[in-house]
Amino acid sequence: xxxxxxxxxxxxxxxxxxxxxxxxxxxxxxxxxxxxxxxxxxxxxxxxxxxxxxxxxxxxxxxxxxxxxxxxxxxxxxxxxxxxxxxxxxxxxxxxxxxxxxxxxxxxxxxxxxxxxxxxxxxxxxxxxxxxxxxxxxx
Numbered sequence: 001x002x003x004x005x006x007x008x009x010x011x012x013x014x015x016x017x018x019x020x021x022x023x024x025x026x027x028x029x030x031x032x033x034x035x036x037x038x039x040x041x042x043x044x045x046x047x048x049x050x051x052x053x054x055x056x057x058x059x060x061x062x063x064x065x066x067x068x069x070x071x072x073x074x075x076x077x078x079x080x081x082x083x084x085x086x087x088x089x090x091x092x093x094x095x096x097x098x099x100x101x102x103x104x105x106x107x108x109x110x111x112x113x114x115x116x117x118x119x120x121x122x123x124x125x126x127x128x129x130x131x132x133x134x135x136x137x138x139x
Contacts, residue, residue: 006069008056027089028114032083035119036072039126040085043091052077052085057133071133072126083109086125089132095125 005035019032019081020026033052037044040054051068060066072085086092086109097101101116102109111117 006048006051006067007103008053008068009046009048011049013044013046013052016046016050016052017076022078024078024113025076025081028081029074031114032074032081035123036074038124040072040130045070047073050077053084055130055134071130080110080112081114085110085129085133087129089128090130092125095121096130099125 006080018031020029029052033044036052036054042054044052044055047070051070051073052075053073056068056069057071058066058068062083065093070085072083074084075082080103084107087096087104088109096109097106099117099121102111104110
């Protein structure tokens with residue numbers, strides 16, 4: 001079975017953000033870092049080389065594959081910033097409708113610019129997602 005590449009590392013979150021070459025992406029990353037840290041009440045950790053995560057949970061699939069993942073996370077990519085763990089709760093669809101300009105993929109939320117979305121709605125999504133996941137998987 002293949003090993004999970006997304007694992008916590010000792011890489012510096014600040015150094016990763018400071019190394020982002022796109023100034024707008026760097027500014028958005030700093031703002032998301034503060035927003036997620038406030039919502040999660042936890043310090044950020046690098047997961048793999050490019051994902052900034054908060055908290056963690058253990059999963060195990062029926063196939064036997066298992067591992068650990070951040071509860072919520074983001075990754076400033078070239079085309080968009082990807083937010084992980086922002087769905088999976090009952091109010092997700094209603095909040096996504098109010099969020100602003102975004103796209104979604106398999107469990108991911110993509111935003112081009114943080115200014116394109118309502119940050120209060122985004123924060124509400126973070127809080128709801130965290131509460132739902134923590135209730136399902138208590139530490």
